[in-house]
Structure formats: structure tokens, C-alpha cells
Amino acid sequence: MAVNSPVPVAADLKPVNGVEIGYAEAGIKKPNRKDLLVMKLADTATVAGVFTKNRFCAAPVQVCKANLAAVAAGGAPIRALVVNTGNANAGTGEPGLAHANATCKALADLLGCAPQQVLPFSTGVILEPLPVDKLIAGLPAALANLKQDNWFNAAEAIMTTDTQPKAASRTVDICGHAVTMTGISKGAGMIKPNMATMLGYLAIDAKVAQPVLDELVRHAADHSFNCITIDGDTSTNDSFMLIATGTGSLAIANTDSTEYLELKNAVTDLARTLAQAIVRDGEGATKFMTITVDDGQDVEECRKIAYSIAHSPLVKTAFFASDPNLGRILAAVGYAGVDDLDVTKVNLYLDDVHVAKDGGRNPDYREEDGQRVMKQSEIVVRVKLARGSASATVWTCDLSHDYVSINADYRS
Amino acid sequence: MAVNSPVPVAADLKPVNGVEIGYAEAGIKKPNRKDLLVMKLADTATVAGVFTKNRFCAAPVQVCKANLAAVAAGGAPIRALVVNTGNANAGTGEPGLAHANATCKALADLLGCAPQQVLPFSTGVILEPLPVDKLIAGLPAALANLKQDNWFNAAEAIMTTDTQPKAASRTVDICGHAVTMTGISKGAGMIKPNMATMLGYLAIDAKVAQPVLDELVRHAADHSFNCITIDGDTSTNDSFMLIATGTGSLAIANTDSTEYLELKNAVTDLARTLAQAIVRDGEGATKFMTITVDDGQDVEECRKIAYSIAHSPLVKTAFFASDPNLGRILAAVGYAGVDDLDVTKVNLYLDDVHVAKDGGRNPDYREEDGQRVMKQSEIVVRVKLARGSASATVWTCDLSHDYVSINADYRS
Numbered sequence: 001m002a003v004n005s006p007v008p009v010a011a012d013l014k015p016v017n018g019v020e021i022g023y024a025e026a027g028i029k030k031p032n033r034k035d036l037l038v039m040k041l042a043d044t045a046t047v048a049g050v051f052t053k054n055r056f057c058a059a060p061v062q063v064c065k066a067n068l069a070a071v072a073a074g075g076a077p078i079r080a081l082v083v084n085t086g087n088a089n090a091g092t093g094e095p096g097l098a099h100a101n102a103t104c105k106a107l108a109d110l111l112g113c114a115p116q117q118v119l120p121f122s123t124g125v126i127l128e129p130l131p132v133d134k135l136i137a138g139l140p141a142a143l144a145n146l147k148q149d150n151w152f153n154a155a156e157a158i159m160t161t162d163t164q165p166k167a168a169s170r171t172v173d174i175c176g177h178a179v180t181m182t183g184i185s186k187g188a189g190m191i192k193p194n195m196a197t198m199l200g201y202l203a204i205d206a207k208v209a210q211p212v213l214d215e216l217v218r219h220a221a222d223h224s225f226n227c228i229t230i231d232g233d234t235s236t237n238d239s240f241m242l243i244a245t246g247t248g249s250l251a252i253a254n255t256d257s258t259e260y261l262e263l264k265n266a267v268t269d270l271a272r273t274l275a276q277a278i279v280r281d282g283e284g285a286t287k288f289m290t291i292t293v294d295d296g297q298d299v300e301e302c303r304k305i306a307y308s309i310a311h312s313p314l315v316k317t318a319f320f321a322s323d324p325n326l327g328r329i330l331a332a333v334g335y336a337g338v339d340d341l342d343v344t345k346v347n348l349y350l351d352d353v354h355v356a357k358d359g360g361r362n363p364d365y366r367e368e369d370g371q372r373v374m375k376q377s378e379i380v381v382r383v384k385l386a387r388g389s390a391s392a393t394v395w396t397c398d399l400s401h402d403y404v405s406i407n408a409d410y411r412s
Numbered sequence: 413m414a415v416n417s418p419v420p421v422a423a424d425l426k427p428v429n430g431v432e433i434g435y436a437e438a439g440i441k442k443p444n445r446k447d448l449l450v451m452k453l454a455d456t457a458t459v460a461g462v463f464t465k466n467r468f469c470a471a472p473v474q475v476c477k478a479n480l481a482a483v484a485a486g487g488a489p490i491r492a493l494v495v496n497t498g499n500a501n502a503g504t505g506e507p508g509l510a511h512a513n514a515t516c517k518a519l520a521d522l523l524g525c526a527p528q529q530v531l532p533f534s535t536g537v538i539l540e541p542l543p544v545d546k547l548i549a550g551l552p553a554a555l556a557n558l559k560q561d562n563w564f565n566a567a568e569a570i571m572t573t574d575t576q577p578k579a580a581s582r583t584v585d586i587c588g589h590a591v592t593m594t595g596i597s598k599g600a601g602m603i604k605p606n607m608a609t610m611l612g613y614l615a616i617d618a619k620v621a622q623p624v625l626d627e628l629v630r631h632a633a634d635h636s637f638n639c640i641t642i643d644g645d646t647s648t649n650d651s652f653m654l655i656a657t658g659t660g661s662l663a664i665a666n667t668d669s670t671e672y673l674e675l676k677n678a679v680t681d682l683a684r685t686l687a688q689a690i691v692r693d694g695e696g697a698t699k700f701m702t703i704t705v706d707d708g709q710d711v712e713e714c715r716k717i718a719y720s721i722a723h724s725p726l727v728k729t730a731f732f733a734s735d736p737n738l739g740r741i742l743a744a745v746g747y748a749g750v751d752d753l754d755v756t757k758v759n760l761y762l763d764d765v766h767v768a769k770d771g772g773r774n775p776d777y778r779e780e781d782g783q784r785v786m787k788q789s790e791i792v793v794r795v796k797l798a799r800g801s802a803s804a805t806v807w808t809c810d811l812s813h814d815y816v817s818i819n820a821d822y823r824s
Contacts (some may be wrong), residue, residue: 318819359503408735
């Protein structure tokens with residue numbers, strides 16, 4: 001059960017003209033579940049993406065990067081995306097790369113394009129060979145049900161330990177142009193994206209030039225998926241893809257325009273909703289925490305401290321227990337690696353409650369006030385450093401018995 | 413129940429001539445438990461220590477550093493140590509410092525020395541005022557039962573969430589001199605020492621000059637307490653103290669001697685036993701893991717990767733479940749932050765089982781072999797990087813339901 005995150009309603013997910021979606025039950029890991037997704041794009045579409053920085057990046061991530069580089073070098077544009085769950089095709093060496101390329105070739109043959117025009121994605125268990133024959137055998141069924149109105153099924157088809165599909169959609173007005181944008185995401189564990197999250201796809205029907213889209217996807221990822229963490233484990237397969245189908249009336253050729261600024265804000269906002277949906281459905285999560293560090297010298301040190309708090313098992317278990325054992329937060333601030341931090345200037349707030357003042361317990365702090373906030377399902381932790389004007393925010397969840405259960409049983 | 417770590421037997425803990433130990437039930441947090449420890453030292457003793465690098469270091473740590481600095485500047489030597497549990501006196505600001513100094517003064521008055529000749533230590537909850545009056549009121553009772561043969565009681569008196577006391581003792585021959593050494597340690601959570609562990613005390617009856625002891629304590633800490641982690645949370649109170657009472661026949665004036673090398677090895681070995689005892693009794697621990705990274709360019713990158721594995725909640729829960737979901741280890745290697753790591757050269761072993769070969773699954777690896785090792789209570793994870801000749805080892809434990817329970821309930 002995700003924290004304050006209702007299951008999306010299929011009828012609320014607006015089709016994006018230029019994206020057709022098909023899915024299948026390919027039996028990759030288990031029978032009778034959607035585990036294969038194909039997204040077929042209009043000829044007018046541009047695609048940009050960001051990927052995990054894990055050195056053990058998965059074979060499909062390597063193929064995605066190569067195929068996007070081919071487009072950048074003047075090659076034919078991307079025409080389809082294919083996603084499987086049940087197997088990450090990571091830690092699989094050369095055979096893994098061959099499997100990812102074989103997947104692209106099989107889909108390309110069915111669609112009548114080149115293999116380099118297909119982007120592959122995988123998610124699931126690491127270090128096990130991809131059952132590529134089952135995957136390829138499932139492609140015709142996925143193509144047979146291609147339609148624009150399939151976003152809810154797409155969100156379901158990419159789930160692994162997620163308890164519910166994650167999707168969001170809106171139509172925004174950008175300087176008089178109605179732009180439709182719909183996105184899906186997945187992920188519940190091994191979540192500390194370092195470029196993007198496990199899997200996220202966001203399509204808009206504007207026409208966006210490739211260099212603009214490249215900048216837009218980086219900005220959106222940096223302010224959404226790159227600000228979340230569940231367990232600090234950066235996945236081997238993180239990918240966030242932004243698709244601009246070029247079918248609507250809005251066209252953006254460069255970043256120096258009001259249209260671009262408004263589109264950037266709208267896309268980033270939707271990406272943030274998708275990213276937060278991952279945290280709300282974090283493995284075993286019972287609470288959603290916003291960790292904000294203010295008044296730092298630079299964003300990097302603010303992020304260091306925010307992640308130090310967000311990753312501390314002691315902080316996360318205290319939130320699970322609704323126990324205002326808030327000295328644990330100070331300890332995490334202290335070991336974050338900001339070596340010249342003057343702790344006598346640090347202030348800590350829990351929502352509106354001023355817990356620590358100038359490095360020590362606030363004399364006016366009352367345990368019952370901390371207790372009141374800790375019982376909430378949404379909590380804002382704010383640390384003020386009093387050494388500059390930079391800020392950073394990270395979203396995370398608590399650490400519960402269910403996290404241990406889910407990850408002790410994941411493969412069984 | 414600590415992993416393969418029997419409760420020490422009181423009779424096995426050898427008195428160290430020159431150290432008298434007293435304890436009391438001061439009721440600092442709860443009644444009827446030993447929570448106050450005093451160690452009174454011979455006039456011939458030298459003392460050296462290493463402390464947490466957490467910026468929120470506790471008030472007693474600050475006082476310890478100041479009092480040891482006073483000795484180094486030519487002041488009178490340290491004559492006593494005083495330790496309380498139940499309250500960390502950390503995140504307590506100026507009042508906390510005043511409480512730590514008041515503790516030193518009260519004990520100094522009873523012993524007839526200066527307050528600067530006393531070192532104070534605290535462990536327990538952070539961000540709560542130290543009940544200094546109760547502590548001071550307990551000192552006469554602690555002094556009333558001072559005796560050399562009290563090491564087991566000392567180990568009990570410093571416990572917090574520890575399930576059992578931690579102590580070890582041995583007599584070694586150093587170039588013909590019999591040297592007796594006995595040590596105690598405590599800690600079970602908030603354990604990722606960055607200079608030393610929560611609390612460790614080791615006494616030897618040799619005579620060791622102050623500069624030599626300063627080097628010896630750093631070496632011993634770097635090869636013992638600084639190689640363990642339970643939850644990655646570096647405490648505010650970590651302290652490891654080495655006491656040389658000067659009552660035995662061995663005397664060491666400089667580091668350039670066979671005697672020093674042999675003593676260094678013996679002290680480091682005992683410190684390692686005490687450090688590993690902390691991991692074996694890690695909160696909720698059911699397994700003891702040795703993580704070794706070989707063939708790196710330097711020790712720092714080997715430690716980065718070893719800690720990345722040791723801190724991964726996904727790796728730790730897989731060990732708890734005895735599930736050979738070993739791709740999680742590769743993922744942790746990949747995100748450790750060694751940016752130029754060539755993963756196609758990485759090899760992974762679980763005890764004698766070759767799991768990953770040149771970055772991918774070893775074709776000869778059989779699931780049942782991984783399963784066999786994962787069921788053991790002691791497991792060696794070995795990663796070979798093939799990029800140099802440096803190595804590092806870290807000891808850690810698994811992440812279980814009990815870790816969550818213990819830390820969700822710690823203050824109640």
C-alpha cells in the first residue's frame with residue numbers, strides 16, 4: 001500500500017498522439033503476468049534519456065546509449081522502445097549484450113526499421129541470463145494490441161516489487177498551445193538513482209529539437225528522480241526516457257524562449273510526481289519524508305547531508321516507529337562528510353517543531369510536539385546550516401519490517 | 413545472541429596491574445543496572461586514544477581531547493576514566509560540556525587529582541540532557557568496589573543494546589617479557605567507526621612512551637575498529653582508549669625496535685577480536701561477513717567498494733535470507749564510486765565459490781554452491797579488481813527483522 005498515493009485511474013491517463021503501446025505476457029520469470037511492453041513512436045518523434053552511473057550498468061543500458069549515440073551522429077531516429085521485467089540482463093557480460101541486441105533486431109524486423117532504431121530496457125534479477133527466446137516470442141502478441149490508450153497497462157507491465165502501477169497525466173497550456181503529457185514509472189527497491197530512476201517514461205506531444213530535449217531530460221531528472229532514495233542502492237538499470245512525439249502544435253527549436261521555460265517546468269513537475277510515486281511505494285514504506293537542507297555553502301554539501309539523513313537505517317527505523325529519537329538525525333548530519341561544519345550553528349526542524357537550536361536541544365522543544373509530527377504519514381525534516389544560501393531536497397521513506405521481508409524473499 | 417561469539421568467562425579476563433576498576437548502578441536511565449564505570453590508573457600509566465570524526469562529537473569526547481592535549485602540553489598525566497551508559501551527552505551544547513567537566517571535577521575531588529587528569533565517556537541516547545547529579549551521586553559507590561579483578565563487570569557496565577559483554581584477554585611474550593593485555597568493548601548499532609568504535613578500552617602492563625602509544629593506538633584502531641560496520645551510522649561518541657600501565661618489565665621508548673613491532677601486532681590482534689565481537693553482536697545479526705577487496709589501485713578504493721557492499725541493505729537482507737541473490741553485490745561494486753572501474757575484469761567469490769568471472773556470471777557457477785555458502789553463519793565475500801595490488805577488509809553483519817525491531821523500540 002503506497003503512502004498517500006492512490007492507484008491511478010486508467011481513464012485519467014491521456015493518450016499522447018504519436019505513442020502506441022502494446023504489451024504481452026511473455027513468461028520471462030513467471031507465467032500469467034504482463035512482463036513485456038512495446039512503445040511504437042511516430043516518425044516525427046525525438047527521444048532523449050539519462051541512465052544509471054553504476055559501473056555495472058546493464059546490457060540494455062549500454063545498447064540504449066549506443067543507439068542514441070547513433071542518432072546523435074546522424075543516424076535514423078528511434079522508432080520503438082521495448083521493456084521486459086523479470087530479469088535485469090545485468091552482470092551478464094557479452095552474452096547479455098548479444099541478447100539485448102537480438103531483442104532490438106527482432107522488434108525492428110517486425111516493425112520494418114533498423115535494430116539501432118529500437119531502445120531496449122530490462123528490470124528484475126541481476127546476474128541471471130535473459131531468457132531472450134521467450135522475450136522475442138512475446139513480441140508479436142505485444143504488437144497485436146498496440147494502441148494509444150494503453151498507458152495504464154504499460155504502467156502495470158513494468159512493475160516488479162511495486163505494489164501498484166505508477167502513472168500521471170496532464171494537459172498544460174504552454175503559451176497558447178495545449179500540450180498533453182503522460183508518464184509512467186516503476187521501482188520500489190534498489191532505488192538511489194544517479195542520473196535517473198529504475199525505469200521512467202514520459203511522453204509529450206510537442207515537437208522538440210533533439211539538443212533541447214537532451215537538456216530537458218537532464219534538468220527534469222536532476223530535479224525529480226535524482227532527488228529520491230529508498231535504500232541507497234543505485235541500480236544497474238536506471239533509465240528515464242523523455243519522448244516528444246512532434247504531433248501537437250507546440251514546436252521548440254532552442255532553449256532561449258518562454259515556451260521552453262514553461263515546458264521545462266511542466267515536464268519537471270510531472271517527473272517529480274512520478275519520482276515521488278516511487279518513494280511512496282518504496283518497499284515496506286509506511287511514511288513519506290521530505291528532507292530539506294537549507295543555508296549551505298553549495299548544493300553539493302546540502303545534498304550530502306540530506307542523503308546522509310535519508311540513508312541512515314537508525315533515522316529510518318525511528319520514523320517507522322514514530323519515535324522522536326531525533327538525535328539520530330544530528331548524528332547523520334555530523335558524519336555526512338562536511339568537514340568544516342560548525343555544528344553549534346545547526347538548527348533542526350520537524351515540520352513546524354524547532355527541535356535543535358544552535359547544535360543542541362532547543363530548550364523550548366517538547367517531546368510531545370516531536371511525537372505529534374512523527375505520527376504523521378508525511379513529514380518534513382529541515383536542517384539549517386547557517387553557512388550560505390544553497391539548498392537541496394531529497395525524498396525518502398522509512399525502513400520497516402516489510403522492507404526486510406520483501407528483500408529476503410524477493411527471488412522466491 | 414551474538415554470532416559465534418561465546419560470552420566471555422570472567423575468570424579468563426586477566427587483571428592488568430595498574431588498572432583498578434569500580435562500577436555502580438547510578439540509575440541514569442533505568443534503575444537496577446550497572447551504568448557507571450570508573451578505571452583508576454597507576455601513577456606510571458600513559459594513555460592514548462582515538463575518537464569519532466562525527467562533527468556532532470559528544471561533549472565527553474571534546475573534554476577527552478582537551479584533557480589529552482593538556483597532557484601532551486606537559487600537564488599532569490591521566491589518572492582515571494569514567495564511563496556512563498544510558499545517555500550519550502551528545503547534541504547537548506554548552507550545558508553538555510559543563511556536565512562532562514563537572515563529572516571530571518567530582519571524580520577528581522574524590523581521587524585527589526586535578527579535573528584535567530580524568531577522561532569522561534558517555535553512551536546512550538543523543539539530544540537529551542545528561543542527568544549529571546545521578547552520575548556524580550553514583551561515584552562513591554563505584555570507588556568503594558575498586559579492584560583489579562573487575563574486567564567482566566566493566567564489560568557489563570558499558571553495555572547498551574549489546575546482548576552480551578565483550579572482553580578479551582591474553583598474556584603474550586614480547587622479546588622475553590611477559591605482557592598482560594585485557595580489553596573491553598561495547599556497541600551494537602550506530603556502528604561505522606571513523607577513528608574508533610563506540611567504546612573500546614584496552615590496557616597493557618608494559619611501559620610505553622607517550623608518542624609511541626599515540627602511534628600504537630592509531631595503528632590498532634585503523635586495523636580493527638575502523639574496519640567494522642553494522643549500519644553505516646558513525647556515532648557521536650566513538651572512543652578507543654589504550655592504557656599502558658608501566659607496571660610490567662617491558663619498556664618501549666621508540667617505534668624503531670623489534671619489541672615495538674611485536675607489541676603492535678599483539679595489541680592490534682586483540683583490538684581486532686574486540687572489534688569483531690561488536691559486529692558479531694550487531695543489532696539483529698545472524699551472520700558474520702568478511703568483505704575483502706583485492707587487487708585494487710590503492711587501499712582507499714578497496715575500502716570504498718568493501719563498505720559499499722557492507723552497507724547495501726539489499727546485500728544485507730539477502731544474507732539474512734541465505735538467498736544467493738549475488739547480483740546485488742555486483743551492483744554495490746558498481747555504484748561504489750570508483751569511476752574508472754573496468755567491470756569486465758571484476759571477479760567475485762563467495763568463500764571458495766567463483767560466482768562472477770570477468771564481470772559476468774561464471775559459466776561454471778552453480779546455484780546450489782552459492783546456496784551452500786549463504787547458509788553458513790560465517791561468510792567471506794572476495795572481490796578481485798585486477799587493477800593493482802592493494803587490498804582492504806571490512807567486517808559486517810546482515811540486516812534482519814530484529815535490527816528494525818531493536819531500533820524501532822530502542823527508547824521505549
